[in-house]
Amino acid sequence: MNPQTPQLPWPGLAVLSAAMLLPSMGTSIVNVALPDMAHDFGGEFPAVQWVVLAYLLTLSAFIVGAGRLGDMLGRRRLLVAGFAVFAAASAVGALAPALWAVIASRAVQGLGAALLMALAIASVGDLVPKTRAGSAMGLMGTVSAIGTALGPSVGGALVALWGWPAVFAVLAILAAAAGAVARRVLPADRPLSGPLQFDTAGLVLLAAALAALALALTPANAAAVAWPALPAIAFAATLAFLWVEMRAPHPLIRLGLLADWPLSAGLAASGLVAAVLMSTLVVGPFFLSLGLGLDALHTGLVMSVGPAVSALCGVPAGRAVDRFGTLAVTRLGLGFLVLGSVLMALVPVRLGWPGYAASLAVMTAGYALFQASNNTAVMARADAEQRGLVSGLLGLARNMGLIAGASAMGALFAWGSAGGLAWLGAGAGAGLQLTFAVGACLSLLAFAIAQAGRGS
Structure with missing residues (x-):
C-alpha cells in the first residue's frame, strides 16, 4: 500500500460492520424457524409470517427518524442504544411464551435494526477520510451480503441443535457484545446541550405512511391483509407529512x-x-x-x-x-x-x-x-x-x-x-x-x- 494512503480504523469499522451484519442477518435468520414456531404455538402460516413482517415494517417505518435522531443526539450514543434495543428485543423473543410476544419482540428488534443500519453508514464519515470512503462502503456492502447469506444456514443449524429460541438468543449475545465494544472504540459524541427539538409529528406521520405503503405492497398471502384502503391511507399520511414539514420549525426532513x-x-x-x-x-x-x-x-x-x-x-x-x-x-x-x-x-x-x-x-x-x-x-x-x-x-x-x-x-x-x-x-x-x-x-x-x- 502507498505509505501516503490513510490507514482504515479497523476497530471502529469492525463495530460498524457488526451494526450492518446483525440487521441483515435478522432479516433472514428467522425464516427457517417459522415452521417450528407454527408447531409450538399452534399458529397458521399467515399469522406466523408476521414474525417476518413486523421486523421489516418497523425497520422501514423508522429508519429515517433513527438517522435524524442520531444527528441530533450523537451517532455513537444512538448506535450503542441500537445494539441495546436489538439485544433486549432478541432476548425477549427467545423467552416469549406466545406467538404475539414473538411478533412484538420482532417489531422492537426492527426498531433497533433501524438505528443500527442508519447510523452504521452515517458513522463511516466520522471514522474514515474521504479518500478511503469507497473502501469502507464496499466493506459495509460485503458484510450486509454475508449477513443475509448466513442467516438461513446459521438459523437452520441453531434450530436443529437447540430449537427456535436459540436463534434469538444468539442474536441477543452478539448485539450485547458489539454494543459493549462500540462504547470503547467509537469516537465520543459532543455533550448534549439544550432541549431536544425533534419533529415527533413528522416522524409519526412518515412512519404511518411508510407502514401503510409497505403493507399495500406486500403480497397478500404473506401479509394476511389485502385492505384496499391502505394505498389511500399511505397517500393521505404522506400529504399530512408534507404539510407538517413545511410548517415545522425543526422538520424531520428539510424538503x-x-x-x-x-x-x-x-x-x-x-x-x-x-x-x-x-x-x-x-x-x-x-x-x-x-x-x-x-x-x-x-x-x-x-x-x-x-x-x-x-x-x-x-x-x-x-x-x-x-x-x-x-x-x-x-x-x-x-x-x-x-x-x-x-x-x-x-x-x-x-x-x-x-x-x-x-x-x-x-x-x-x-x-x-x-x-x-x-x-x-x-x-x-x-x-x-x-x-x-x-x-x-x-x-x-x-x-x-x-x-x-x-x-x-x-x-x-x-x-x-x-x-x-x-x-x-x-x-x-x-x-x-x-x-x-x-x-x-x-x-x-x-x-x-x-x-x-x-x-x-
Whole structure:
C-alpha cells in the first residue's frame, strides 16, 4: 500500500460492520424457524409470517427518524442504544411464551435494526477520510451480503441443535457484545446541550405512511391483509407529512434537501436497483424448482451464488470507487446489472441452472459495484449534521425497493407463467423471461437517472 494512503480504523469499522451484519442477518435468520414456531404455538402460516413482517415494517417505518435522531443526539450514543434495543428485543423473543410476544419482540428488534443500519453508514464519515470512503462502503456492502447469506444456514443449524429460541438468543449475545465494544472504540459524541427539538409529528406521520405503503405492497398471502384502503391511507399520511414539514420549525426532513438532484437521483436509482435484485430472490426459487425441476438442496446451492458473489465483490468494488471515482463505477455497475438482466431473460431457459447461476453472478457483481459507488456518492452530499438523516433515506429507498420488487415482480412472474403474454407461452420459463425483460428496463432507467444526477 502507498505509505501516503490513510490507514482504515479497523476497530471502529469492525463495530460498524457488526451494526450492518446483525440487521441483515435478522432479516433472514428467522425464516427457517417459522415452521417450528407454527408447531409450538399452534399458529397458521399467515399469522406466523408476521414474525417476518413486523421486523421489516418497523425497520422501514423508522429508519429515517433513527438517522435524524442520531444527528441530533450523537451517532455513537444512538448506535450503542441500537445494539441495546436489538439485544433486549432478541432476548425477549427467545423467552416469549406466545406467538404475539414473538411478533412484538420482532417489531422492537426492527426498531433497533433501524438505528443500527442508519447510523452504521452515517458513522463511516466520522471514522474514515474521504479518500478511503469507497473502501469502507464496499466493506459495509460485503458484510450486509454475508449477513443475509448466513442467516438461513446459521438459523437452520441453531434450530436443529437447540430449537427456535436459540436463534434469538444468539442474536441477543452478539448485539450485547458489539454494543459493549462500540462504547470503547467509537469516537465520543459532543455533550448534549439544550432541549431536544425533534419533529415527533413528522416522524409519526412518515412512519404511518411508510407502514401503510409497505403493507399495500406486500403480497397478500404473506401479509394476511389485502385492505384496499391502505394505498389511500399511505397517500393521505404522506400529504399530512408534507404539510407538517413545511410548517415545522425543526422538520424531520428539510424538503429542500430532496431538491438536491444528485442526492434524489441516487436515492431513486437505489430503489430501482433493489427492486430488480429482489426479483432474483423471489422468482429464482420458483423457476429453479418448477421450471427446471431442482430439489430444495440444489435450488439453495444455485441461489447462494448471488450472496457469494456480492460478498466477494464488495471490498474490491469499494477500492475501485476510491481509485476511479463514483461515476465511473456506478456506470460499470449498472451496465453489469442491465447485462445480467438481459442474460437472465434469455439464457436460463436455454442452458438451465448453469445459465441462471452465470446470469445471477453478473447481476450481483453489478449490484455490489453500484452499492459501493452510489452509497459513497449519496453520503458525500450530506454535511456532518445530516449524515444520519441521509443514511436513513438511503436505507429507506433500498427497503421500499425490496418490498416493491417482491410484490410487483413476483406478480409479474406469476402473470407471465400463467400465459399472460401469448407469444411467450406459459410456464416458469415464460414468467422468468417477462420478469427480467422488465428488470432490464428498470436497470436502464436507473442508469439514466444516475447519469442525469451526476452529469455526463
